[in-house]
Amino acid sequence: MPAILPILVIALTNLVAAFLFLYGLRRMSSPVTAPSGIFVAGIGMVAAIAVSFLYGFTASAATQPYLMTNMALAVVALLLGGGAAWWSGRKVAMTDMPQMVALYNGMGGGAAGAIAAVELFGGRTTGVTEIIVTLVGALIGAISLSGSLIAWAKLQGVINKPWRIASQQILNGVVMALTIAAGAYLAVVLVTGPSPFIPTTVLIIVFFALALAFGVLMTLPIGGADMPVVISIYNAFTGLAVGLEGFVLQNPALMIAGMVVGAAGLLLTMLMAKAMNRSIANVVFTNFGDAAPTQAQGDIKGSLKPTEASDAAIFMRYASKVIIIPGYGLAVAQGQQKLFDFVKLLQANGVSVKFAIHPVAGRMPGQMDVLLAEAGVPYDMIFQLDDINEDFASTDVALVIGANDVVNPAARTDKSSPIFGMPILNADQAKQVYVVKRGTGKGYAGIVNTLFYGDNCEMVYGDAEDVLVKMIEAVRGLGKAAA
Structure with a gap:
């Protein structure tokens, strides 16, 4: 009978932990409440782990000689695993x-x-x-x-x-x-x-x-x-x-x-x-x-048209509507904070700015949302594909930063393309498109992006953070009103 109390405590704690998991997951459904949801679920996990040590009070006589050794090993494993996870979690870069x-x-x-x-x-x-x-x-x-x-x-x-x-x-x-x-x-x-x-x-x-x-x-x-x-x-x-x-x-x-x-x-x-x-x-x-294998270079109409970061920035400064499409290249450059600084300059001059996120942007589900949240971008400025795609046709500028395959019009027009049929962000329908890219290479899927050769598209080459710094300087250079 003495084992009844530990078993009861274990069962009740596990039920509470399960409720905390469910409640935490519910709160993770919104970016606003997600941090607290993770914390709540974490409390449930800690409780479930801690109460598992009570199983020692229910051990049979045959396993009693090994009880202290097993408990010690469990504590060592928790300390090593928890310590490694804490250290790596604090040190890991967003790109990793x-x-x-x-x-x-x-x-x-x-x-x-x-x-x-x-x-x-x-x-x-x-x-x-x-x-x-x-x-x-x-x-x-x-x-x-x-x-x-x-x-x-x-x-x-x-x-x-x-x-x-x-x-x-x-x-x-x-x-x-x-x-x-x-x-x-x-x-x-x-x-x-x-x-x-x-x-x-x-x-x-x-x-x-x-x-x-x-x-x-x-x-x-x-x-x-x-x-x-x-x-x-x-x-x-x-x-x-x-x-x-x-x-x-x-x-x-x-x-x-x-x-x-x-x-x-x-x-x-x-x-x-x-x-x-x-x-x-x-x-x-x-x-x-x-x-x-995709389209040969000679089969693509148009040409790549480089432009300066300052020229693109000034054009956006005098635009009415701008939609920004972030991609993995922005995460690599760690340029999300500079991007938001630039956005705030545009907003100060009456420019309407929105962020468009593709469901598979980046290399992990939700990576772009987390990247923007890390920079302090308000959640009401971030829109998913289905909610913003119709806005591109009435948008003055689409700014693509480090994204590639998710804005490739070949998904709509080229039946031989591996991404044919994949819904994309309609950046090509904007009046003007600027693409910030480190070089002329293909995207992560190894597919030529026909957007880059469009009449309304210009390329801004360079590291995303460096380009954004130049854009900020260009807008500030227009005078106090712009700054």
Whole structure:
């Protein structure tokens, strides 16, 4: 009976933690309340972790000799992991945020896989349902771990281009079939008894090895332009794996948090795939995102027309409406603060300024929104694609900073383009377009942007922050009224 009180406290705390997860997620639906939502969800996670130490009071006599050692190891792991996460979270640059998200997401999948491994190697799971759920969670968690690590390597530049081999899809299908077969045979062995052919331990190792290999093979061929969708897919995978392992452990906090993360990740993936006018299967099983052959340079009408940053700035100073489209190049240059300084100068002179965000801008879902929020841009100035696209036709200037594929008119006109059919921001419909770009190279998807050759488009070459400094100086140089 003395174990009843700790179990009751654990159960109640887990329910409270689950409520905090849900409430925190609800607040994350708005940029205004998102910071407090993250804080609330964090409190729930801390409570769930802290109360787990009460399981020590329910330990059986056989495990008592190892209790203090296990507790000490858990504390050391929390200190090391928490310290590393705190340090890296404070030091990471905005441009490296996608890599960090991919890495931490992989760690979540790996944790779920590790829980499954402990259950399987320890022979703790005996029921048919529990065994199947454990194996499914192990499969998804292992795929999420290895796939997220490959995604991190691609974003970090360790892997600079997709790695493909002949009959890649056939190989992936064979590996997946072998993984499922190994898992099914393992489930039979765990239910009926040891296999006379292969030791159970070897079967478990083979199952995990195949699952990890599939995650690698699935992610290696995917091109860079699809990385935001890939990160979202693996986020959903990790949540689902955590939820399944929570079911095995009968932990409501893990179950609810995992299912919520999985559902949110799946919804985000579907929304992003819709924003690209493609199916999830098309993202995973095709070569989009590679430097695929596109229009030859000579086939493109028009020419690139360079202009000075000061000339572009003065033109915007006397415009009525300006729409700014930020992209990953702005994040690389860390120019978001200078951009907002420039925007405030324009507003002081009566210019209407809005920001237009494409759902897959940057290399991580929501990266541009976070970038602008970091600079203090008011939320009512930030508009998503569907809410602002009709405004471009009546806009004097569209300023594109570091974006490329999300404003490429080839998505509307070139049926041979890999991005054909993808909804884009209608920057080309503005009366004048200025594109701030470091060079004349192609975008992240390796596709020539026909916008740059339009009659109404001029190129401002240079690092985004340096260009914005020149624009600020040009407007201020017009006199006190402009400053």
